[in-house]
Amino acid sequence: DSGVTQTPKHLITATGQRVTLRCSPRSGDLSVYWYQQSLDQGLQFLIQYYNGEERAKGNILERFSAQQFPDLHSELNLSSLELGDSALYFCASSVGERNEQFFGPGTRLTVL
């Protein structure tokens, strides 16, 4: 158990819908990262937050957005969902920046 929690574990929804994935980092960790793992693209970095502020963006679509709240938990919002958004979404956290990252169990999103 890494100490990073993600909810929900599984999510099934329809095209065009909007969903929110939630992540709670390890106690004391200030950085949160979101990653997407799909069969065709593999693991990809989406976005990073540090102590409430956006730090870096990777291959995040404009339909996706995220935020980190004052209690340091983070949410990833996915809207106008398409079939190709079906994937495992991982959250990771680290103490600061450029530190070892600890991964949550992931949320498996299925878009029908």
Next chain:
Amino acid sequence: KNEVEQSPQNLTAQEGEFITINCSYSVGISALHWLQQHPGGGIVSLFMLSSGKKKHGRLIATINIQEKHSSLHITASHPRDSAVYICAVPAGGADGLTFGKGTHLIIQP
């Protein structure tokens, strides 16, 4: 953008064998990560290293910064080591990671 190459893509070995997985990257980095992903999907951080060598139990990771190359070794391999091993490096100027495609390791009893 950093390109990460891993080899081999697939590896099947017998219990007890010494295993080596290689990773090379294209752009200089501050540190490299080795991750393990089990069939259930969970990802575990094995190592983060910036120079030399690190050891945890039967796992050893080495890195050569000048050659932009890292290796992960497993000594006395066991069926429970069967998993996908993934090498990752910082994505450009960000702390988010760029990942290799992974090495699918199967250890047969």
